[in-house]
Amino acid sequence: MIFDRLADGIQNHAKAIVVVWAIILCFAGYFAIQAGDVMSYDVNDMAPTDSESIIGIQVISEHFPTSTVNETATPIIVVYFENESESAAAIQFLDDLNEAAKDVEGLTGVAHMDPMVSSQGDGIVLGYMMTDYGEDVYVSTKTPELREFIAEVKEATGFTGDTYLTGTPAISYDMEHNALEDVSKIDPFTVLMILLLVGLFFRSFVTSAVPPMTIGVAFVATMAVIFGLGHIMNIFFITNMMILVSMMGAGCDYCIFIIARYREELRSGRDHHDALHEAIVWAGESITISGASVIIGFGALTICKYSMISTMGICLALGILIALIAALTLIPAILQLVGDRIFWPTRMDAYKEGGKATKGWYAWFGRLGDRYFHRSAEFSIKHAKAIAIVAI
Structure with a gap:
């Protein structure tokens, strides 16, 4: 299987993979910082050139003095x-x-x-x-x-x-200014909630930091590619906000799948090597199919005539692809190097019978979740036909 070979390759070359991603981060950082300089801030560029509104503005521009930069920017x-x-x-x-x-x-x-x-x-x-x-x-x-x-x-x-x-310039400026203000609030909130949720799930603040950091590296690489694409197509400033949120949401999910599967394999009694191999093979296959579906969904936006949507589709699909690659390579490489220390301060012994993870609030929430999913599974199996009819 392809994922068996992928697992073997990552486990045999974990250090090299981490070094490669570190080089990508250093190299891409310079271009990622400048990505905003090549993005479009003109709302006129968003609509098709043959749309009535753009043609109307061009007619107006013939009768009133305008900028030498853009005849519609008055x-x-x-x-x-x-x-x-x-x-x-x-x-x-x-x-x-x-x-x-x-x-x-x-x-x-x-x-x-x-x-x-x-x-x-x-x-x-x-x-x-x-x-x-x-x-x-x-x-x-x-x-x-x-x-x-x-x-x-x-x-x-x-x-x-x-x-x-x-007018067009003032509207463009206000849109950009307000969007950047929103980004300054949305991005920290997104990262904070991911850190909190993942930290509670794994009982480890170290584990909670790994997925956002991994996707952060992927985001820098994505912005560097967008810097290049910005020279050949109109990419609008709002894309920056959409890319980070979508990459954090989907990318961290992919990372969590692999880390959680690795932990479950360790809890079942496998050693470090076998547990990581199984995590890469089975979780890797799942997130690849999931990521491919998301990429296809965003990629479908490229057929739109509305250039803001079409270019955003390209960038979002690209971002998910790079996030998927990071989750499939960098996360397993880190796990190969640090092992179960990634769950610090929680130790794997805590999940054994009588361990800390089997007592207190964490165990209570775990039992609550088990009961919910157990009953949901029983209900779904028992009433499968009725659920299918209602869904249709």
Whole structure:
């Protein structure tokens, strides 16, 4: 069997495998850090070029001055007014912005439309900021500077009306900024919950740290590959968040399967070599099929015309593939080198009759789980036809 040969190869070359992954981590780290620089932050790049919305923006761009970087990237200022006198003040403010813009690098002026008035007498005036930042600059990255510039002109002129900087660049910036804020909360929470859950399951904080660290190495390798892919396709910044969460969820699951099977084989009386061999063969086969299914699922997204979804499918499938390879090689190699010390401070003797793992809260939860799954199995077997009918 292929997994028998895989097990033999890993057990015979465990040190070399760990060294290879360490080299990959060091080499990939440099490129992974720069992966964000090649990702797209322009929402216009997400939709197909033949979509009505993109064509509409291109038509608008023919009638209003735009950036030399992207003809669809026009910052828009929305100035709200409540009555006719405020309408005149809003127009004057946009004229003041136009004059002030001439002294700001990258801005060439502000053009505005006639006021749009509602039946209640209030309305808005739209101003279009003409930019010239150069070919290598995304206008969206200048959003904070543009908002600061608008605030300074408001303070200098005494204008007190409500203003909003919007348009494609501002929307892209706000999406990126909010997404990165979410990532800063989601990623630590994900890792913390994995550490807690795995630590409770194995009664070991050492064991709980191994799966996230392994997938962390795989994540760095994935981001390095994405750095290369970013030069030939549009990969959107939100992909970064999706990759880490999906890799942590699926990848840690694969790692836990192997470690748990290794522990069960040790508890059944096998020695270290045979226990690890069986874990690689049987758990390895299961997680490979599971991983292949996930890869196919994400890979199916590549047929979408919506480029954000299609490129995300490629990256997610790639991330799961690398996580699967790490789980199949790095985890067994670590187990080969450290043995049952990976379960420290818990010793395998704790699982024997009368051991610590057979007493107290851990044993109580274990018995609760055994009863639940035992009864679930009996119920499923006894009512198999009824369950199948309900499921259909």
